[in-house]
Amino acid sequence: MNCDEFVELVTAYLDGALDAHTAARFIEHLAACDGCERYLEQIRHTVGELHHLPGDSLAGHARDRLLAAFRDWPGAAAP
Amino acid sequence: MPDVELPADAVIVARLRARDEAMFAALLDAWSPGMLRVARAYVGDEHAAQDVVQEAWLGVLRGIDDFESRASLRTWTYRILVNRAMSRGSRDARVIPASALTLTAEDYAPTVDPARFRGSDDPYPGHWRSHPERWPTPESELLARETRRYLAAALEQLPARQRIVVTLRDVEGYSSEQVCEILAVSAANQRVLLHRGRAALRAALEEHFTQEVPA
Numbered sequence: 442m443n444c445d446e447f448v449e450l451v452t453a454y455l456d457g458a459l460d461a462h463t464a465a466r467f468i469e470h471l472a473a474c475d476g477c478e479r480y481l482e483q484i485r486h487t488v489g490e491l492h493h494l495p496g497d498s499l500a501g502h503a504r505d506r507l508l509a510a511f512r513d514w515p516g517a518a519a520p
Numbered sequence: 521m522p523d524v525e526l527p528a529d530a531v532i533v534a535r536l537r538a539r540d541e542a543m544f545a546a547l548l549d550a551w552s553p554g555m556l557r558v559a560r561a562y563v564g565d566e567h568a569a570q571d572v573v574q575e576a577w578l579g580v581l582r583g584i585d586d587f588e589s590r591a592s593l594r595t596w597t598y599r600i601l602v603n604r605a606m607s608r609g610s611r612d613a614r615v616i617p618a619s620a621l622t623l624t625a626e627d628y629a630p631t632v633d634p635a636r637f638r639g640s641d642d643p644y645p646g647h648w649r650s651h652p653e654r655w656p657t658p659e660s661e662l663l664a665r666e667t668r669r670y671l672a673a674a675l676e677q678l679p680a681r682q683r684i685v686v687t688l689r690d691v692e693g694y695s696s697e698q699v700c701e702i703l704a705v706s707a708a709n710q711r712v713l714l715h716r717g718r719a720a721l722r723a724a725l726e727e728h729f730t731q732e733v734p735a
Binding site for chain 2 (some may be wrong): 443444445451452453477479483488490491492493494496497498500504506507508510511512
């Protein structure tokens with residue numbers, strides 16, 4: 442496997458979606474190539490950082506309105 | 521972002537049906553930030569995203585008494601969200617048409633600049649000309665925050681379809697199966713979009729890290 446093929450397979454590899462033969466070639470290349478090992482690690486790092494992006498909150502007035510709507514929602518179901 | 525501690529779906533649903541306001545408030549606070557992020561990938565601005573998320577929660581209220589636990593409650597909620605966001609997106613003329621998640625030849629183009637690899641006249645064609653540079657480990661919380669701000673901006677710049685899939689998979693942490701269920705796409709197609717999005721964001725971080733940082 443060449444590096445330019447490797448970089449296009451990282452997502453399928455991380456999803457466990459490579460067929461057994463391609464997965465074996467992928468691992469073999471990974472073991473031999475420092476550049477691709479680093480590339481994969483940087484993709485992992487990117488994914489890890491994405492998981493820590495802060496989110497916005499619902500605006501206070503929107504939250505209040507939804508809670509009011511919930512309070513007034515008709516027909517509580519019988520358990 | 522990981523969920524704060526919420527009870528199991530069955531408990532949440534029972535409490536919502538019993539009109540337990542504290543339960544609804546907890547759910548609003550836990551899920552709205554992620555929902556806003558997904559909505560932002562569909563609609564033009566923050567204000568529209570807030571509207572879409574509100575509409576989605578009203579949809580949850582309308583549907584909760586009939587909710588059947590075939591999907592998880594969160595997946596079901598996100599499906600409502602995506603439907604609202606799509607119709608809002610088309611009203612805003614920032615259209616993500618239903619066909620948008622269909623792939624074109626462009627989606628299969630290389631995700632790493634081919635110039636980074638050796639040419640066919642080289643003894644090692646297809647191998648790195650020079651390896652990707654090592655990234656610094658952030659020395660301070662300030663630098664880590666700066667990197668995340670940069671990454672958030674890069675995510676906003678992605679084409680909408682990539683942004684939607686990356687947001688669901690990597691920011692929100694949904695599995696491939698759940699994303700396919702929410703977006704009604706095949707596993708292979710969502711993976712192509714995820715792959716392009718991740719590669720573009722890695723490249724953006726690389727640019728960020730290899731720029732000279734002013735001391």
